[in-house]
Amino acid sequence: MKAAVYHGPRDIRVEDVPDATLREPTDALVRVTHACICGSDLWPYRGDLEIYGRPGRTGHEFMGVVEAVGSEVRSLRVGQRVIAPFAYSDGTCDRCHANLQTSCRTGGYWGGTDDGGQGEAVRAPLADGTLVALPDDADLSDPRLAAALATLTDVMGTGHHGALSAGVAPGATVVVVGDGAVGLCAVLACRRLGAERVIVLGHHDDRLEIARGFGATDLVTERGRDAVARVRDLTGGGAEHVVECVGNAGSFATAIGAAVPGGTVGHVGVPAEPVALLDVHQRNIRLIGGVAPVRAYIPELLDDVLAGRLDPSPVLDTVIGLDEVPEGYAAMDERRAVKVLVEVGSA
Secondary structure (H helix, E strand, O other): EEEEEEEOEEEEEEEEOOOOOOOOOOOOEEEEEEEEHHHHHHHHHOOOOOOOOOEEEEEOOEEEEEEOOOOOOOOOOOEEEEEOOOOOOOOOOOHOOOOHHOOOOOOOEOOOOOOOOOOOOEEEEHHHHHOEEEOOOOOOOOHHHHHHHHHHHHHHHHHHHHHHHOOOOOOOOEEEEEHHHHHHHHHHHHOOOOEEEEEEEEEOHHHHHHHHHOOOOOOOOOHHHHHHHHHHHHOOOEEEEEOOOOOOOOHHHHHHEEEEEEEEEEEEEEOOOOOOOOOHHHOOOOEEEEEHHHHHHHHHHHHHHHHOOOOOHHOOOOEEHHHHHHHHHHHHHOOOOOOOOEEEOOO
């Protein structure tokens, strides 16, 4: 089978690899129909973080069709279409029961030594606790619906986690730092949770246009201290709720600066750089967030997508085939794509 493999910074290759197979009775074998390239995939691609090892399989966002199940799998059957959250989990441990599936006692992440989502098939460990079955009548031949569902593997749930962590509630004014796919999905999440005003900080006209379509009320294109000053001017001193969706030191500083004293910053950007916390301490900022437990959020978000109440599909603005994955990474790295959808096989 074919899969994308990381060999080092800016060296992603689509290669023949051993076929994915069942190993444990709790496994399912999933034929991948759609996968995505994530913004966090760019950290190892750029050489900023070593995640996969060398060589290592890539991709943690995928959905597909169940081809086989282990003898202990109870909730899935062959032929079902499924969504895979970006981490696998058993669904039975105390952390899973606390809706922190990304901290599952026996779980893990796709890619590296495990099968990666950017391939023709994946062995899904702990299938009952991990995979979410789609209704039999879900039409994945509809490209809009397929793209919307693909966001539930990560970015829509991650944006939702950022909004929840920031304490967004009906009537709130929220600042979203970042105009990448997660930031854009955070705009949708904030509006879904009832935010009245959503101020987005970003620098790319095409992305800010999507943000406006998702319900952003104010766009701030300044950077750093100028962005903080602009937010404070718009809000009368800072916002009670801020969602940080980038992960570098500058974006954290901006998010913290944009919060009113005593406000809350929900952070979901992968912190690949050291973050200064003196301002958090001095102004009693509540900093909360982390790796999104997407598995906990898929059911409710899925209901809204299927009902037409939620459509994150515009964040997937580039569609490629599996053989084009290296070009997809380059497109995202060079800001020619917001987020790439990989069409791997028929649905």
